[in-house]
Amino acid sequence: MAATVKYDEVEVGQEIPAADYPVRRINLVMYAGASGDFNQIHWNERFAKTVGLPDVIAHGMFTMAQAGRFVTDWAGDPGAVVDYGVRFSSMVVVPDDDEGTVITVSGVVEEKLEDKRVVVALTAKCADSRVLSKARALVQLS
Amino acid sequence: MALNRDFIGRASAPSAPYEVSRVKIKEFASAIGDNNPIYRDREAALAAGHPDVIAPPTFPIVFSLGGGALLADPELGLNFAMVVHGEQRFEYRRPIHAGDELVTVSTVTDIRSVGRNEFITVKSDVTTVDGELVCTTYNTIVERGGAG
Numbered sequence: 001m002a003a004t005v006k007y008d009e010v011e012v013g014q015e016i017p018a019a020d021y022p023v024r025r026i027n028l029v030m031y032a033g034a035s036g037d038f039n040q041i042h043w044n045e046r047f048a049k050t051v052g053l054p055d056v057i058a059h060g061m062f063t064m065a066q067a068g069r070f071v072t073d074w075a076g077d078p079g080a081v082v083d084y085g086v087r088f089s090s091m092v093v094v095p096d097d098d099e100g101t102v103i104t105v106s107g108v109v110e111e112k113l114e115d116k117r118v119v120v121a122l123t124a125k126c127a128d129s130r131v132l133s134k135a136r137a138l139v140q141l142s
Numbered sequence: 143m144a145l146n147r148d149f150i151g152r153a154s155a156p157s158a159p160y161e162v163s164r165v166k167i168k169e170f171a172s173a174i175g176d177n178n179p180i181y182r183d184r185e186a187a188l189a190a191g192h193p194d195v196i197a198p199p200t201f202p203i204v205f206s207l208g209g210g211a212l213l214a215d216p217e218l219g220l221n222f223a224m225v226v227h228g229e230q231r232f233e234y235r236r237p238i239h240a241g242d243e244l245v246t247v248s249t250v251t252d253i254r255s256v257g258r259n260e261f262i263t264v265k266s267d268v269t270t271v272d273g274e275l276v277c278t279t280y281n282t283i284v285e286r287g288g289a290g
Contacts, residue, residue, distance in 0.1 A: 033169075034204070066175075069175070072198070078199065134229075
């Protein structure tokens, strides 16, 4: 395992530039198939509305995966992410059109720990709402 | 309907071993839109010091989906139509790689009401068939209106 980011070159408070991750219905269908989560709220608008949702919503795990991708892309080696947790604070509503929606993820180095590990605090937003809270990744740097 | 508190502390039987394949990792990586070569190209994974392609951090959801059998037990009283994901965490000892044969044991660690919603937390230990702990996952799901 070898992160491309060096511990000594990282400072607390350092920001990791935001990245946009577009989400369309096709992405949710692919995620349902790959993950095995076929809950209808993630692909069936009729069903989603009968259970009180505004429209089809993304799998929480899909959103978590996007923020995870943000960290692994930063670290260089996905194996450097040794602990990753989130709370799902708001829904990602995905309309059935060509644009879908966008999840924007940004991060900040919150803490430097022993053994060249750092805590990255993540912010994920969609349509002006924070869709993840308490999102933290522990990353093993070089 | 309130969830059955008798389930707190209840553990699942060990799962049948789940064999992690390169094909499944690639499919999962594609589904999350991640083109990282360490998920797809064995040479790239070896160059990064891994024994084979590794899985994205959230991959264990594929085989540890909330402790399946525990949550599906009718005695628990969970209405899946009203379920949304509350919290999720993955704690790694090492990355999961293709070729791993993984056994999951899930335990209900908490059930609580927050407002009108029911929260249930399941901890899953993921080990190799040889008993090496690879990853522990913590999954909290919310049954909307369950406590109402």
